Amino acid sequence: MFQVLKTEGRARRGVFTCPHGEVQTPVFMNVGTQGAIKGGLSAFDLKEIGCQIELSNTYHLHLRPGDDVVKRMGGLHRFMRWDGPMLTDSGGFQVFSLAGMRKITEEGVTFASHIDGHRVFMGPEESMVIQSNLGSDIAMAFDECVENPAPYDYAKASCERTLRWLERCKAEHDKLNSLPDCVNPGQLLFGINQGATYEDLRVWHAKEIAKLDCDGYAIGGLAVGEPTEVMYQIIEAVEPHLPADRPRYLMGVGTPSNIIEGVWRGIDFFDCVMPARNARHGKLFTWSGTLNIKNEKYKLDDRPIDPQCDCPVCREFTRGYLRHLFVAGEMLAMRLAVMHNLYFYNKLAQRIREALDGETFTGFREEYSERLAGKAE
Amino acid sequence: MFQVLKTEGRARRGVFTCPHGEVQTPVFMNVGTQGAIKGGLSAFDLKEIGCQIELSNTYHLHLRPGDDVVKRMGGLHRFMRWDGPMLTDSGGFQVFSLAGMRKITEEGVTFASHIDGHRVFMGPEESMVIQSNLGSDIAMAFDECVENPAPYDYAKASCERTLRWLERCKAEHDKLNSLPDCVNPGQLLFGINQGATYEDLRVWHAKEIAKLDCDGYAIGGLAVGEPTEVMYQIIEAVEPHLPADRPRYLMGVGTPSNIIEGVWRGIDFFDCVMPARNARHGKLFTWSGTLNIKNEKYKLDDRPIDPQCDCPVCREFTRGYLRHLFVAGEMLAMRLAVMHNLYFYNKLAQRIREALDGETFTGFREEYSERLAGKAE
Numbered sequence: 001m002f003q004v005l006k007t008e009g010r011a012r013r014g015v016f017t018c019p020h021g022e023v024q025t026p027v028f029m030n031v032g033t034q035g036a037i038k039g040g041l042s043a044f045d046l047k048e049i050g051c052q053i054e055l056s057n058t059y060h061l062h063l064r065p066g067d068d069v070v071k072r073m074g075g076l077h078r079f080m081r082w083d084g085p086m087l088t089d090s091g092g093f094q095v096f097s098l099a100g101m102r103k104i105t106e107e108g109v110t111f112a113s114h115i116d117g118h119r120v121f122m123g124p125e126e127s128m129v130i131q132s133n134l135g136s137d138i139a140m141a142f143d144e145c146v147e148n149p150a151p152y153d154y155a156k157a158s159c160e161r162t163l164r165w166l167e168r169c170k171a172e173h174d175k176l177n178s179l180p181d182c183v184n185p186g187q188l189l190f191g192i193n194q195g196a197t198y199e200d201l202r203v204w205h206a207k208e209i210a211k212l213d214c215d216g217y218a219i220g221g222l223a224v225g226e227p228t229e230v231m232y233q234i235i236e237a238v239e240p241h242l243p244a245d246r247p248r249y250l251m252g253v254g255t256p257s258n259i260i261e262g263v264w265r266g267i268d269f270f271d272c273v274m275p276a277r278n279a280r281h282g283k284l285f286t287w288s289g290t291l292n293i294k295n296e297k298y299k300l301d302d303r304p305i306d307p308q309c310d311c312p313v314c315r316e317f318t319r320g321y322l323r324h325l326f327v328a329g330e331m332l333a334m335r336l337a338v339m340h341n342l343y344f345y346n347k348l349a350q351r352i353r354e355a356l357d358g359e360t361f362t363g364f365r366e367e368y369s370e371r372l373a374g375k376a377e
Numbered sequence: 378m379f380q381v382l383k384t385e386g387r388a389r390r391g392v393f394t395c396p397h398g399e400v401q402t403p404v405f406m407n408v409g410t411q412g413a414i415k416g417g418l419s420a421f422d423l424k425e426i427g428c429q430i431e432l433s434n435t436y437h438l439h440l441r442p443g444d445d446v447v448k449r450m451g452g453l454h455r456f457m458r459w460d461g462p463m464l465t466d467s468g469g470f471q472v473f474s475l476a477g478m479r480k481i482t483e484e485g486v487t488f489a490s491h492i493d494g495h496r497v498f499m500g501p502e503e504s505m506v507i508q509s510n511l512g513s514d515i516a517m518a519f520d521e522c523v524e525n526p527a528p529y530d531y532a533k534a535s536c537e538r539t540l541r542w543l544e545r546c547k548a549e550h551d552k553l554n555s556l557p558d559c560v561n562p563g564q565l566l567f568g569i570n571q572g573a574t575y576e577d578l579r580v581w582h583a584k585e586i587a588k589l590d591c592d593g594y595a596i597g598g599l600a601v602g603e604p605t606e607v608m609y610q611i612i613e614a615v616e617p618h619l620p621a622d623r624p625r626y627l628m629g630v631g632t633p634s635n636i637i638e639g640v641w642r643g644i645d646f647f648d649c650v651m652p653a654r655n656a657r658h659g660k661l662f663t664w665s666g667t668l669n670i671k672n673e674k675y676k677l678d679d680r681p682i683d684p685q686c687d688c689p690v691c692r693e694f695t696r697g698y699l700r701h702l703f704v705a706g707e708m709l710a711m712r713l714a715v716m717h718n719l720y721f722y723n724k725l726a727q728r729i730r731e732a733l734d735g736e737t738f739t740g741f742r743e744e745y746s747e748r749l750a751g752k753a754e
Contacts, residue, residue, distance in 0.1 A: 035701065040417040040708035044693070065676065065701040072677055073697050081693050299442065300449055316421070316458050320450050324412065324442040331417035331708060 001188070001215060002247045002268075006356055010239065010266035013356035016216070016247050018053070018085040018137035019186035020077065025247060026263045026356075028349040029055040029087060029271040030342055034064065035080040038276040039338030040331060043082035048312060049339055050346035053085040053137075055271050058130050059094035063113050063120070067133035075135030075183035087271075088136035090127045090169075090192070092143045093220070093252070104144065106161065124168040132176040135183030140218065141169040143192040148226040155196035159205045162194045166209055188215035190249060197226050199237045206241035216269070217242045218249040223258075232261060239266040256285065256348050257373035260365050263352050275345045279337035282326050285344040289371060293337065298323040311343035348372075378565070378592060379624045383733055387616065387643035390733035393593070393624050395430070395462040395514035396563035397454065402624060403640045403733075405726040406432040406464060406648040407719055411441065412457040415653040416715030417708060420459035425689055426716055427723035430462040430514075432648050435507050436471035440490050440497070444510035452512030452560035464648075465513035467504045467569070469520045470597070470629070481521065483538065501545040509553040512560030517595065518546040520569040525603040532573035536582045539571045543586055565592035567626060574603050576614040583618035593646070594619045595626040600635075609638060616643040633662065633725050634750035637742050640729050652722045656714035659703050662721040666748060670714065675700040688720035725749075 006013040014025040030037065030051040037046065046054060056076060061067055073079045077086060095102065099111035099120075108123020122130075127142035143162040146155055173189045176182060191214035195201030209217065219238055222231045235250065242248050249269035250262045259270050275285065282294040286306035291298075293305065304314035305322065313322075313336045325333035355364035383390040391402040407414065407428040414423065423431060433453060438444055450456045454463060472479065476488035476497075485500020499507075504519035520539045523532055550566045553559060568591035572578030586594065596615055599608045612627065619625050626646035627639045636647050652662065659671040663683035668675075670682065681691035682699065690699075690713045702710035732741035 034705045034707055035698070036705075036707040036709040038708065040712040042709055042713070060705075064705050065697075069676060069697070069701075073679055073695065079695075079698050079701075081698075299446060302450055318450065318456075320442075320446070321412070321456050321458075324446075324456075328411045328413070328437075328441050330411055330413040331415070331711060332413040332419055334708060335417040335712070336419070 002245060004244070006359075008356055008359060008361045009264065011263050011356060011361050012266060012268060013353055014247065014268055016268070018188065019184055020083060020085045020137050023052050023085050024353055025268040026259075026349055026352050027052050027269055028259065028345045029053045029269060030346070031055050031271055031273050031276065032080065032082075033057045034060045035070070035076060037338065037342075039279060039334040041335065041338060041342075043080050045339060046082065047084075049343040050350065051084070051342070052346075053087060054082050055087045055089065056080075056134065056136065057094060058088050058091035058127060058134070059098065061134060062091065062122075062130045063115055067130040071133040071135070071183055075133075077135060085138070086136045087138040088131045088134050088140065089251075090140040090142040091122055091130065092127070092192075093145045095122060096145045106164075108142070124165040125172045128169055128172040128176055132173075132182060132184075132187065136187060137184065138188045138190055138216065139173060141166045141189065141191050141214070143194055143220055145194070145221045145224065146196050148197050148221070148224050150196040152198060152201075155198055156201055159194040159196075159201050162192070163205060163208050166191050166212060166214075170212055170214070190214055190216040190218050192218040192220040192251070193238055193242070194221050196221060197230055197234065199234065202234055202238050203241055206238045210241060210243050214246065216247040216249060218251050218269075219267075220251045222250065223253045228258065231258075232265065235262065235265045235267065255373060256345070257369050259345075259348060260352065260369045260372070263361070264365055270349075272345075275341035276338045279341040280334055282333075282337065284337060285341050285372075287368075293319060293322045294326045295323070305340055306344075309340070309344065309347075311340050311347075313340040313343075379622060381621070383736075385733055385736060385738045386641065388640050388733060388738050389643060389645060390730055391624065391645055393645070395565065396561055397460060397462045397514050400429050400462050401730055402645040403636075403726055403729050404429050404646055405636065405722045406430045406646060407723070408432050408648055408650050408653065409457065409459075410434045411437045412447075412453060414715070414719075416656060416711040418712065418715060418719075420457050422716060423459065424461075426720040427727065428461070428719070429723075430464060431459050432464045432466065433457075433511065433513065434471060435465050435468035435504060435511070436475065438511060439468065439499075439507045440492055444507040448510040448512070448560055452510075454512060462515070463513045464515040465508045465511050465517065466628075467517040467519040468499055468507065469504070469517075470522050472499060473522045483541075485519070501542040502549045505546055505549040505553055509550070509559060509561075509564065513564060514561065515565045515567055515593065516550060518543045518566065518568050518591070520571055520597055522571070522598045522601065523573050525574050525598070525601050527573040529575060529578075532575055533578055536571040536573075536578055539569070540582060540585050543568050543589060543591075547589060547591070567591055567593040567595050569595040569597040569628070570615055570619070571598050573598060574607055574611065576611065579611055579615050580618055583615045587618060587620050591623065593624040593626060595628050595646075596644075597628045599627065600630045605635065608635075609642065612639065612642045612644065632750060633722070634746050636722075636725060637729065637746045637749070640738070641742055647726075649722075652718035653715050656718040657711055659710075659714065661714060662718050662749075664745075670696060670699045671703045672700070682717055683721075686717070686721065686724070688717050688724075690714075690717040690720075
């Protein structure tokens with residue numbers, strides 16, 4: 001199901017086959033939290049900006065409109081009109097970052113909805129049922145994402161429980177896929193490595209989940225407060241213990257530079273809300289670094305956002321027009337900015353793949369990793 | 378420049394030639410207030426939803442980004458990337474409805490910007506300069522739009538001044554079009570009939586402005602508080618006095634029913650913010666009347682907004698999905714709703730033209746005028 005086509009150091013160029021099509025890796029997944037992309041983009045826009053695989057959020061869709069509604073409407077692919085590969089997260093991260101009044105037991109987590117405060121219970125089985133109802137191509141195991149820094153004992157107990165939860169997820173997932181009314185019976189399951197910033201816990205946990213024969217493995221609980229160097233160290237420690245014939249997904253990461261460095265360390269899948277969030281604040285990515293389009297100096301600038309970019313926005317609109325839309329508070333500002341930034345991320349992944357194909361990724365990393373680490377002016 | 382192809386009663390089927398192309402009439406103009414369409418639509422989306430002529434606002438663009446900026450960026454067509462016919466209003470309506478602290482003299486109006494309160498002066502010459510800088514195909518004369526009901530004496534003095542302002546507009550417009558750096562030297566000028574709800578003033582004013590050989594004539598100051606029947610009476614009173622060989626534009630009107638009734642009374646051009654504004658509140662137009670997509674009953678409805686509609690939204694998305702996007706507060710809700718409603722209005726104008734071509738407009742009016750007058754459920 002996952003084929004490594006080429007390697008360069010630890011970096012891998014691969015192809016992963018999902019029920020809704022192939023994913024060329026390394027890949028950046030485009031986030032459609034509630035079955036829509038921020039900034040007013042539709043599933044059809046995703047096609048236009050080079051998205052291979054869309055990511056939706058279990059927590060949000062469970063609360064609104066309800067995964068039962070989505071199932072009755074034919075599953076999330078049909079509901080949002082995206083016919084390509086799709087991954088759903090487990091809901092775990094949002095339960096631990098967004099919801100209120102959490103109570104964690106061996107069974108699962110009781111929490112208060114961030115929308116109306118009503119009490120919801122979600123455990124491994126519930127997360128699997130929701131994701132099965134949504135009908136994504138890749139379901140993520142239900143895990144606890146602890147904050148960094150976390151006390152060692154808590155991190156240890158938590159990742160032991162996350163392991164037990166993965167076993168339950170796997171059993172439930174197998175059962176759901178074989179039900180006659182299953183939306184997507186070919187749905188795959190990825191396990192998630194946890195263990196906070198403790199290398200011994202991370203390695204122990206990676207070895208344990210590797211035994212469970214998941215379709216892919218994620219590294220979770222990073223980019224949640226620890227320094228970037230610590231994140232890279234954890235990846236380097238964990239990577240050798242993840243099965244080489246399964247894709248690896250670094251969850252919620254990151255800057256363009258983080259992605260290049262992640263690939264360099266053997267990661268295949270990425271996702272991040274950063275391109276859309278930055279776009280909404282006028283921070284736009286270019287191949288020379290970032291710029292803040294709201295800056296006065298772009299008022300009369302008739303160049304595209306990035307003269308090196310061939311996205312639908314850069315092909316048509318000027319910096320001066322974009323700046324005007326932001327200053328005037330027009331929704332079109334958001335849409336064009338999100339479209340450009342997501343295109344940039346998809347193009348970055350494409351250029352990484354081309355570099356790996358041409359065995360020039362080492363040079364690509366040297367040229368771009370630092371340049372694309374810069375903050376907006 | 379305006380050719381009447383066919384008539385049915387007072388209704389006219391025509392074609393109006395602008396510097397940026399032909400406009401088939403009757404036509405509904407799509408409003409892009411600040412050089413962008415509400416709901417995140419771009420000029421390219423306008424093409425997709427059948428827009429023939431775009432309308433931008435002089436007042437808004439003068440304040441932000443400044444018509445001098447737009448001129449330096451090559452004019453509004455190039456700035457917003459719309460290459461079809463374009464009309465700009467005079468700024469008058471916004472000065473009288475949006476700005477604060479107005480002081481009217483023979484010279485013009487001093488007012489406070491609704492954005493930051495700074496004092497701005499706009500008279501006939503200023504309005505012409507701004508519209509010349511924007512480079513629209515059709516400039517509107519600077520007028521005073523009085524509220525209804527207005528005292529007779531005030532309405533009389535005001536429409537006499539508006540006549541004098543039109544003479545100044547025409548002189549300034551001719552001068553600007555002949556300047557060597559004019560953005561759009563073929564820019565046309567429409568005069569605007571005023572006179573509040575007083576038929577004698579309206580008729581007198583219409584006769585006076587008809588003498589000034591404008592490229593078209595608008596009826597302004599309607600749909601600002603008076604009953605619909607009064608609006609129709611005014612149109613009926615004024616229409617015989619407007620030159621038959623020039624297009625007539627009923628400003629800021631209206632509901633689908635108003636448009637059918639306007640055409641019936643000899644109107645060729647319409648514009649209204651209603652389709653976009655209603656869309657943003659979830660009120661969607663259909664050929665069977667309006668619906669409020671936020672209604673609970675659409676939660677599991679897998680039909681398009683209007684099964685009779687072939688717009689890009691109805692071709693792809695369900696009521697259930699649209700409702701979810703509205704409830705979840707996704708920007709995509711606005712975009713799809715605005716797109717559908719504007720398409721409906723453009724299609725309405727197209728069907729009116731087809732009815733006039735086929736000499737069946739009388740029947741069309743009987744079938745649709747009442748049905749499309751309905752309020753949202």
